[in-house]
Amino acid sequence: xxxxxxxxxxxxxxxxxxxxxxxxxxxxxxxxxxxxxxxxxxxxxxxxxxxxxxxxxxxxxxxxxxxxxxxxxxxxxxxxxxxxxxxxxxxxxxxxxxxxxxxxxxxxxxxxxxxxxxxxxxxxxxxxxxxxxxxxxxxxxxxxxxxxxxxxxxxxxxxxxxxxxxxxxxxxxxxxxxxxxxxxxxxxxxxxxxxxxxxxxxxxxxxxxxxxxxxxxxxxxxxxxxxxxxxxxxxxxxxxxxxxxxxxxxxxxxxxxxxxxxxxxxxxxxxxxxxxxxxxxxxxxxxxxxxxxxxxxxxxxxxxxxxxxxxxxxxxxxxxxxxxxxxxxxxxxxxxxxxxxxxxxxxxxxxxxxxxxxxxxxxxxxxxxxxxxxxxxxxxxxxxxxxxxxxxxxxxxxxxxxxxxxxxxxxxxxxxxxxxxxxxxxxxxxxxx
Amino acid sequence: xxxxxxxxxxxxxxxxxxxxxxxxxxxxxxxxxxxxxxxxxxxxxxxxxxxxxxxxxxxxxxxxxxxxxxxxxxxxxxxxxxxxxxxxxxxxxxxxxxxxxxxxxxxxxxxxxxxxxxxxxxxxxxxxxxxxxxxxxxxxxxxxxxxxxxxxxxxxxxxxxxxxxxxxxxxxxxxxxxxxxxxxxxxxxxxxxxxxxxxxxxxxxxxxxxxxxxxxxxxxxxxxxxxxxxxxxxxxxxxxxxxxxxxxxxxxxxxxxxxxxxxxxxxxxxxxxxxxxxxxxxxxxxxxxxxxxxxxxxxxxxxxxxxxxxxxxxxxxxxxxxxxxxxxxxxxxxxxxxxxxxxxxxxxxxxxxxxxxxxxxxxxxxxxxxxxxxxxxxxxxxxxxxxxxxxxxxxxxxxxxxxxxxxxxxxxxxxxxxxxxxxxxxxxxxxxx
Numbered sequence: 001x002x003x004x005x006x007x008x009x010x011x012x013x014x015x016x017x018x019x020x021x022x023x024x025x026x027x028x029x030x031x032x033x034x035x036x037x038x039x040x041x042x043x044x045x046x047x048x049x050x051x052x053x054x055x056x057x058x059x060x061x062x063x064x065x066x067x068x069x070x071x072x073x074x075x076x077x078x079x080x081x082x083x084x085x086x087x088x089x090x091x092x093x094x095x096x097x098x099x100x101x102x103x104x105x106x107x108x109x110x111x112x113x114x115x116x117x118x119x120x121x122x123x124x125x126x127x128x129x130x131x132x133x134x135x136x137x138x139x140x141x142x143x144x145x146x147x148x149x150x151x152x153x154x155x156x157x158x159x160x161x162x163x164x165x166x167x168x169x170x171x172x173x174x175x176x177x178x179x180x181x182x183x184x185x186x187x188x189x190x191x192x193x194x195x196x197x198x199x200x201x202x203x204x205x206x207x208x209x210x211x212x213x214x215x216x217x218x219x220x221x222x223x224x225x226x227x228x229x230x231x232x233x234x235x236x237x238x239x240x241x242x243x244x245x246x247x248x249x250x251x252x253x254x255x256x257x258x259x260x261x262x263x264x265x266x267x268x269x270x271x272x273x274x275x276x277x278x279x280x281x282x283x284x285x286x287x288x289x290x291x292x293x294x295x296x297x298x299x300x301x302x303x304x305x306x307x308x309x310x311x312x313x314x315x316x317x318x319x320x321x322x323x324x325x326x327x328x329x330x331x332x333x334x335x336x337x338x339x340x341x342x343x344x345x346x347x348x349x350x351x352x353x354x355x356x357x358x359x360x361x362x363x364x365x366x367x368x369x370x371x372x373x374x375x376x377x378x379x380x381x382x383x384x385x386x387x388x389x390x391x392x393x394x395x396x397x398x399x400x401x402x403x404x405x406x407x408x409x410x411x412x413x414x415x416x417x418x419x420x421x422x423x424x425x426x427x428x429x430x431x432x433x
Numbered sequence: 434x435x436x437x438x439x440x441x442x443x444x445x446x447x448x449x450x451x452x453x454x455x456x457x458x459x460x461x462x463x464x465x466x467x468x469x470x471x472x473x474x475x476x477x478x479x480x481x482x483x484x485x486x487x488x489x490x491x492x493x494x495x496x497x498x499x500x501x502x503x504x505x506x507x508x509x510x511x512x513x514x515x516x517x518x519x520x521x522x523x524x525x526x527x528x529x530x531x532x533x534x535x536x537x538x539x540x541x542x543x544x545x546x547x548x549x550x551x552x553x554x555x556x557x558x559x560x561x562x563x564x565x566x567x568x569x570x571x572x573x574x575x576x577x578x579x580x581x582x583x584x585x586x587x588x589x590x591x592x593x594x595x596x597x598x599x600x601x602x603x604x605x606x607x608x609x610x611x612x613x614x615x616x617x618x619x620x621x622x623x624x625x626x627x628x629x630x631x632x633x634x635x636x637x638x639x640x641x642x643x644x645x646x647x648x649x650x651x652x653x654x655x656x657x658x659x660x661x662x663x664x665x666x667x668x669x670x671x672x673x674x675x676x677x678x679x680x681x682x683x684x685x686x687x688x689x690x691x692x693x694x695x696x697x698x699x700x701x702x703x704x705x706x707x708x709x710x711x712x713x714x715x716x717x718x719x720x721x722x723x724x725x726x727x728x729x730x731x732x733x734x735x736x737x738x739x740x741x742x743x744x745x746x747x748x749x750x751x752x753x754x755x756x757x758x759x760x761x762x763x764x765x766x767x768x769x770x771x772x773x774x775x776x777x778x779x780x781x782x783x784x785x786x787x788x789x790x791x792x793x794x795x796x797x798x799x800x801x802x803x804x805x806x807x808x809x810x811x812x813x814x815x816x817x818x819x820x821x822x823x824x825x826x827x828x829x830x831x832x833x834x835x836x837x838x839x840x841x842x843x844x845x846x847x848x849x850x851x852x853x854x855x856x857x858x859x860x861x862x863x864x865x866x
Contacts, residue, residue: 138568138572143743213461289729310576317756321757323751
């Protein structure tokens with residue numbers, strides 16, 4: 001069978017990994033695909049040393065890859081928005097299938113890109129955009145095709161998970177671990193995308209659209225980072241039988257979809273609570289199959305390359321055929337009437353840490369406010385005040401409550417004279433439906 | 434687009450589940466597939482009450498489904514070997530794609546079935562044959578296509594996992610939990626297939642062939658059940674920081690493949706050690722992506738139907754096209770020169786429980802034998818003898834050793850006068866490469 005020719009745009013971390021895995025596992029990949037796959041063109045602004053370019057066209061103008069008649073599949077691995085989008089749109093325009101690892105591009109411009117691709121009859125694959133090497137897009141679009149998704153939750157930022165794992169295992173402070181993560185190369189010099197949840201929100205946007213068959217709506221994802229999580233809260237969570245993870249969560253409600261990224265207490269016995277370090281995991285709750293979970297490396301050169309190459313093989317199978325491709329977001333028709341709910345409409349449990357004066361009657365006042373707002377308390381930890389301290393923390397876990405009701409209750413709590421600091425609150429999920 | 438017509442053979446647990454999920458989620462499945470999928474023919478020896486057969490041909494001769502010109506995809510869900518094989522071969526003969534959930538059929542007759550299908554240009558899909566609703570076949574054949582698999586391990590029998598989980602959580606005895614599992618309907622009246630590992634060996638055979646691109650060789654899988662695991666060993670394992678799980682394991686060695694099903698100690702911190710109850714999980718170690726793990730329901734009517742329907746949609750995409758299908762075992766060419774190693778060539782750690790006389794010098798003799806056979810001891814638990822007892826158990830964990838060397842050492846241990854019972858041994862895996 002005719003070989004399929006690949007044009008790579010970008011030879012950075014993921015591009016280099018893709019080059020190396022395609023070369024090192026060439027025989028196996030061809031055997032598995034049933035036809036040979038060759039890199040015939042590489043575009044990169046500065047030509048990298050240390051690669052063998054024999055038989056490969058090298059262009060410093062990356063758009064040349066997209067118009068090369070000897071390229072069947074264009075692989076965009078430069079990241080960012082502008083040039084990346086130009087490359088993808090030009091490749092589509094020229095009738096080529098596209099593979100990209102660019103979550104930001106898909107989350108923000110995916111609707112436009114997919115519309116152009118469908119119109120042109122080509123496919124844009126993006127497995128590596130979410131959870132690195134884990135084949136979660138394939139699982140959701142194809143493996144779970146029979147199901148209605150009820151909810152999903154993912155640890156989809158490895159840097160954040162590394163930081164929270166170290167905080168828990170070693171009692172370290174957030175800033176301390178972040179600094180180490182930067183030194184280890186897990187976190188960027190500007191860690192905002194990772195620790196403030198933007199990267200996770202890009203990925204959640206993609207997962208939620210595939211789960212529920214709706215347009216990508218990154219701007220509607222609620223996004224809260226982990227930079228305010230303290231070692232103290234990690235410890236109290238532990239005492240209550242919970243771990244704190246940075247989750248992307250999407251839940252189907254009667255009137256719309258919750259789509260939110262935030263630190264979350266989850267029961268320590270749940271499998272995903274035990275996904276540690278830089279690992280990622282996504283769990284999906286469905287009507288027919290129940291809960292399935294997928295875990296593995298969320299980043300790294302060859303791990304991400306694994307997903308890029310899986311996508312290449314998938315679109316390569318389409319080259320020169322009249323095959324019926326898998327729809328981009330897993331649905332033949334996208335439903336743009338589905339509403340994304342405002343976060344104050346979402347329903348979760350809450351962990352509250354309330355710093356109060358060490359006086360008789362404080363607990364009664366707190367309990368009174370909770371009761372007035374119909375918030376049920378599941379557990380309370382009351383700590384001794386530190387020596388000489390005149391205040392002490394009260395830690396509470398609540399049952400599921402609508403976030404706007406919790407906001408009302410917290411305002412009232414903070415208005416009490418005996419509550420001496422802003423209330424710390426972290427959402428709680430049981431992830432079982 | 435033209436609808437795709439499905440003929441179901443069998444309307445038992447999985448067949449009934451498939452009927453219900455296809456009907457209940459009809460709109461979603463058609464939206465996801467991009468074309469309608471209809472059941473047009475059902476074959477069952479006895480016509481079941483309680484189903485709506487409007488617009489469906491019903492046959493009590495199941496082979497009629499396979500020759501119906503109005504059927505595009507034949508779904509075999511009757512289980513067993515003889516009639517199931519006849520149905521599958523007749524469907525292939527008549528140019529129809531096939532979906533089956535029948536692990537025994539694929540493990541034992543898969544090579545012949547796949548050869549016939551490839552010759553005829555049709556595809557036989559079998560996602561539901563391994564790990565129920567978990568899309569593990571798809572992940573391995575497609576999602577991990579770029580990788581060389583180095584090893585895999587799976588909890589691939591839910592009944593066995595339920596029994597071991599109950600034994601650990603509640604200190605119950607094997608027979609006691611088995612009886613409950615039978616009452617709950619998890620285990621068959623004849624539990625041999627489940628508890629003696631035959632069911633797991635069927636599934637492991639399939640996973641190993643896909644991992645390494647070799648023919649199905651069920652007869653070469655080493656198979657050991659869990660019926661001899663005692664609550665005592667579960668507890669000692671726990672004390673050492675391990676859990677006992679019934680695993681199917683396949684490992685690539687320089688000279689061949691280890692393929693074995695047996696009870697296994699795995700570190701309690703590993704994610705798969707925390708897969709409990711009737712859940713299944715498969716972890717795969719690969720060169721590019723590292724370790725990924727997949728967990729979920731391994732059985733159940735609608736969970737298994739989820740995989741059956743995913744297969745139906747996949748083959749439905751091929752109907753009337755010249756698409757390049759995914760090869761049955763994930764490789765275009767199968768390598769029949771790969772050797773399956775005899776179990777005595779396999780390399781694992783070992784947990785040993787040695788019941789010895791309570792005398793001075795016994796430990797020295799044991800240590801001497803281990804040393805002579807170049808077996809390194811990683812940990813020892815020495816227990817006090819029970820009151821009045823004249824013997825006591827010595828528990829050891831060894832480093833990785835070739836099984837034939839362990840066999841030699843155990844023979845020598847059992848020849849000691851002070852070793853008063855046959856040595857109990859359970860393999861140990863760290864599952865990290």
